[in-house]
Amino acid sequence: MAAAAEVSNRSVILKRHVTGFPTEDDMELVTATVRLAVPPGSAAVMVKNLYLSCDPYMRSRMTNHKEPSYVPDYVPGEVIPTFSVSKVVESGHPDYKAGDLVWGMTACEEYTLITSPESIFKINHPKLPLSCYLGVLASGAVGQLVGQLAKITGCYVVGSAGSDEKVNLLKTKFGFDDAFNYKKEQDLNAALKRCFPEGIDIYFDNVGGAMLDAALLNMRLHGRVAMCGLISQYNLELHEGVRNLACVVTKRVRIEGFIVMEYFGTYRKFEEEMVSHLKEGNITYVEDVAEGIENMPAALVGLFYGRNIGKQLVAVA
Amino acid sequence: MAAAAEVSNRSVILKRHVTGFPTEDDMELVTATVRLAVPPGSAAVMVKNLYLSCDPYMRSRMTNHKEPSYVPDYVPGEVIPTFSVSKVVESGHPDYKAGDLVWGMTACEEYTLITSPESIFKINHPKLPLSCYLGVLASGAVGQLVGQLAKITGCYVVGSAGSDEKVNLLKTKFGFDDAFNYKKEQDLNAALKRCFPEGIDIYFDNVGGAMLDAALLNMRLHGRVAMCGLISQYNLELHEGVRNLACVVTKRVRIEGFIVMEYFGTYRKFEEEMVSHLKEGNITYVEDVAEGIENMPAALVGLFYGRNIGKQLVAVA
Known part of the structure; x- marks a missing residue:
C-alpha cells in the first residue's frame, strides 16, 4: 500500500466562547497538515469538504452553557463542527468508497476524518447542484x-x-x-x-x-x-x-x-419529494455562497445581521 | 293558572370595569323583585340558585377589552353571570320540571330566568353534596x-x-x-x-x-x-x-x-368517572364556602390573594 499523501488542511477554530453577537475575531483560520488516510482496520471515512454550511443554531454552540445544552458547546481551540457537502478520498467503511459524494456533519476545514459515519448521508442526486445538499435538500434556508x-x-x-x-x-x-x-x-x-x-x-x-x-x-x-x-x-x-x-x-x-435531528429517519422520503419538486419547478431556492474557507467567519457572523440573502454557504474548493 | 308569586331577588352587579386587582367596591349588592314564572309559551326555566361559583377566569370578564375576548366582558350595571347549582321553580322546557336540581351558567342572584337551557345540566347524583357540582364534578378547584x-x-x-x-x-x-x-x-x-x-x-x-x-x-x-x-x-x-x-x-x-367549554360534550362521561372515584374514595376534595350572597364580592376578590382553601363557593340559600 502506497504511503498516503500528506496535505495542508486549513480549518476555522473557535478562539473563545462568545457572549452577545459573535465577531470574526472569535474565530481563527489555522493551517495544519493531514494524512489522507484512515486508521488501518477502522470504519472511518476521510473526506474533502466542498461546501460548509452556516446556520443560526451554531450561535448557541458558541456559548459556554452552565448546564448541558441540547447540542454540545463548541470547544475553544478546536475546529468548529458544521454540516458540509464532501467527497470521499479514502474509506474504511464498506458503504463508502473514494469518489463518493456525501453530506452530513463534518467541520469547518478542508479535510475531515469522519469516525462516526452514521452522521453522513450519500448524495443520491449528484446531477443537482451539490450545494442543494446543504440547503433545499437539508438544512434550509x-x-x-x-x-x-x-x-x-x-x-x-x-x-x-x-x-x-x-x-x-x-x-x-x-x-x-x-x-x-x-x-x-x-x-x-x-x-x-x-x-x-x-x-x-x-x-x-x-x-x-x-x-x-x-x-x-x-x-x-x-x-x-x-x-x-x-x-x-x-x-x-x-x-x-x-x-x-x-x-x-x-x-x-x-x-x-x-x-x-429527530427526523433524520425520514430523510430519504423528504429527499425524494423535494427532488421531485425541484425537477418539476414547484420549488425554487436562493443561496448565498461565500468563496473560500477564509471567509467562513464573516459569513457566519453575517447571519445574525441578516446580511445573507438565502441559505448561507461557504465554498471551500 | 294561579298568579305567580313575586319575591325579592338580591343580586351582585358589576359597578364598573376593573383594572388591576378587583375590590369589593367594584361590585354592589342590589335588591329587586322577580315573578317566579316563565314567559308563556317560552322554553325558559326559572331557577332558585343554591350555590354560586367563584372562579379565577371571572377576573378577565371584569376587564373592558378593546377587542372581543374569548368570553364576553361583564357589563357594568348588570348582574354578574357565573356557574351555579340551582333548583327549578318553574319551567317551560320539556326536559325540566319544578323541583329538578341543575347546574350550569346562571348569575350572581337568588333567582335566574334561564332563556338558554342548553347552558344547564341536570344533576344526576343528588345524593352527593350538591356543591360537588360546582367543584369536583364541574369547574374545580x-x-x-x-x-x-x-x-x-x-x-x-x-x-x-x-x-x-x-x-x-x-x-x-x-x-x-x-x-x-x-x-x-x-x-x-x-x-x-x-x-x-x-x-x-x-x-x-x-x-x-x-x-x-x-x-x-x-x-x-x-x-x-x-x-x-x-x-x-x-x-x-x-x-x-x-x-x-x-x-x-x-x-x-x-x-x-x-x-x-369545548369539552362539555364529554361531560356525562366525566361525571360518571368522577362519581365513581368519589364513591370509591379515590378522589377527595376541599371547598371553601362563603355564607350568603352578600359575601360573594369578598369571596371572589379573595381568590386573587389566595385566601380560599379549596374551591371557592357562595351558599346562597
Missing part, C-alpha cells in the same frame, strides 16, 4: 422553503423579512401571497392584522421574541405554532419576555418545538 | 383534582401552593408526592430542580408568569405543558414576559391551551 411548501398545500402565505429586497424576493421568486419588512413596521401587531384580518392558522417561528408575541395576539382559535428557532434571541444574554401567552389559553393554541 | 387524577394514572406529582397550610393539604389529604410553598422559595428554578432532579414530563399550568418560566427550564425532552390558566397575570395591566421559550425548541416541548 428554512423560511423560503416552508413558505413554498405551504403554498403547495394550499395555504395563504405571508412572510416577514428584514429588507425590501428580501420582501420582494418572497413575493416574486418564491410566490408568497404577501410579505412585509419587519424592520420598517412600527407595530408588528398592526402589520399582522393587516396581512391576516381573520387571524393566523399556522405560525412557523424562526425568530421568537417580539414577532412571536405579535403572532400570538393574532392566532385564530386552535391555531398552531411550529417553533423551529429564535434567531432574534440568540445573541441576547437575557432573552426578551413573551407577554401574550394568555392567548394560548383563550385561543386554545398549540405551540410545539422540533429539531431536525 | 382544578389543581387539587389534576394532582389526584395524575396520581391515579401513576404519575409522580408535585404541587405548588401559596401557604404552608395548603402545602400540607397537598401532601396529606390529597396524596401528592411532594409540594412546596412558592412564596417561600427564593428561586423557583432551584425548587423545581430539587423536586424533579430528572426534569418534568407534564406541567399543568394554572398560574403562568414566573412559575411557567421556571417550569420551561426544567421540562424533559418532549415534555408537555397543559395551559389551563394564568392566575398570576390576571390583575396585571402588562403581563410578565416569559423568557425561556427557547426550551420549547431545544427540548421539543408541546404547550397547548384548552378551555372547559
Whole structure:
C-alpha cells in the first residue's frame, strides 16, 4: 500500500466562547497538515469538504452553557463542527468508497476524518447542484422553503423579512401571497392584522421574541405554532419576555418545538419529494455562497445581521 | 293558572370595569323583585340558585377589552353571570320540571330566568353534596383534582401552593408526592430542580408568569405543558414576559391551551368517572364556602390573594 499523501488542511477554530453577537475575531483560520488516510482496520471515512454550511443554531454552540445544552458547546481551540457537502478520498467503511459524494456533519476545514459515519448521508442526486445538499435538500434556508411548501398545500402565505429586497424576493421568486419588512413596521401587531384580518392558522417561528408575541395576539382559535428557532434571541444574554401567552389559553393554541435531528429517519422520503419538486419547478431556492474557507467567519457572523440573502454557504474548493 | 308569586331577588352587579386587582367596591349588592314564572309559551326555566361559583377566569370578564375576548366582558350595571347549582321553580322546557336540581351558567342572584337551557345540566347524583357540582364534578378547584387524577394514572406529582397550610393539604389529604410553598422559595428554578432532579414530563399550568418560566427550564425532552390558566397575570395591566421559550425548541416541548367549554360534550362521561372515584374514595376534595350572597364580592376578590382553601363557593340559600 502506497504511503498516503500528506496535505495542508486549513480549518476555522473557535478562539473563545462568545457572549452577545459573535465577531470574526472569535474565530481563527489555522493551517495544519493531514494524512489522507484512515486508521488501518477502522470504519472511518476521510473526506474533502466542498461546501460548509452556516446556520443560526451554531450561535448557541458558541456559548459556554452552565448546564448541558441540547447540542454540545463548541470547544475553544478546536475546529468548529458544521454540516458540509464532501467527497470521499479514502474509506474504511464498506458503504463508502473514494469518489463518493456525501453530506452530513463534518467541520469547518478542508479535510475531515469522519469516525462516526452514521452522521453522513450519500448524495443520491449528484446531477443537482451539490450545494442543494446543504440547503433545499437539508438544512434550509428554512423560511423560503416552508413558505413554498405551504403554498403547495394550499395555504395563504405571508412572510416577514428584514429588507425590501428580501420582501420582494418572497413575493416574486418564491410566490408568497404577501410579505412585509419587519424592520420598517412600527407595530408588528398592526402589520399582522393587516396581512391576516381573520387571524393566523399556522405560525412557523424562526425568530421568537417580539414577532412571536405579535403572532400570538393574532392566532385564530386552535391555531398552531411550529417553533423551529429564535434567531432574534440568540445573541441576547437575557432573552426578551413573551407577554401574550394568555392567548394560548383563550385561543386554545398549540405551540410545539422540533429539531431536525429527530427526523433524520425520514430523510430519504423528504429527499425524494423535494427532488421531485425541484425537477418539476414547484420549488425554487436562493443561496448565498461565500468563496473560500477564509471567509467562513464573516459569513457566519453575517447571519445574525441578516446580511445573507438565502441559505448561507461557504465554498471551500 | 294561579298568579305567580313575586319575591325579592338580591343580586351582585358589576359597578364598573376593573383594572388591576378587583375590590369589593367594584361590585354592589342590589335588591329587586322577580315573578317566579316563565314567559308563556317560552322554553325558559326559572331557577332558585343554591350555590354560586367563584372562579379565577371571572377576573378577565371584569376587564373592558378593546377587542372581543374569548368570553364576553361583564357589563357594568348588570348582574354578574357565573356557574351555579340551582333548583327549578318553574319551567317551560320539556326536559325540566319544578323541583329538578341543575347546574350550569346562571348569575350572581337568588333567582335566574334561564332563556338558554342548553347552558344547564341536570344533576344526576343528588345524593352527593350538591356543591360537588360546582367543584369536583364541574369547574374545580382544578389543581387539587389534576394532582389526584395524575396520581391515579401513576404519575409522580408535585404541587405548588401559596401557604404552608395548603402545602400540607397537598401532601396529606390529597396524596401528592411532594409540594412546596412558592412564596417561600427564593428561586423557583432551584425548587423545581430539587423536586424533579430528572426534569418534568407534564406541567399543568394554572398560574403562568414566573412559575411557567421556571417550569420551561426544567421540562424533559418532549415534555408537555397543559395551559389551563394564568392566575398570576390576571390583575396585571402588562403581563410578565416569559423568557425561556427557547426550551420549547431545544427540548421539543408541546404547550397547548384548552378551555372547559369545548369539552362539555364529554361531560356525562366525566361525571360518571368522577362519581365513581368519589364513591370509591379515590378522589377527595376541599371547598371553601362563603355564607350568603352578600359575601360573594369578598369571596371572589379573595381568590386573587389566595385566601380560599379549596374551591371557592357562595351558599346562597
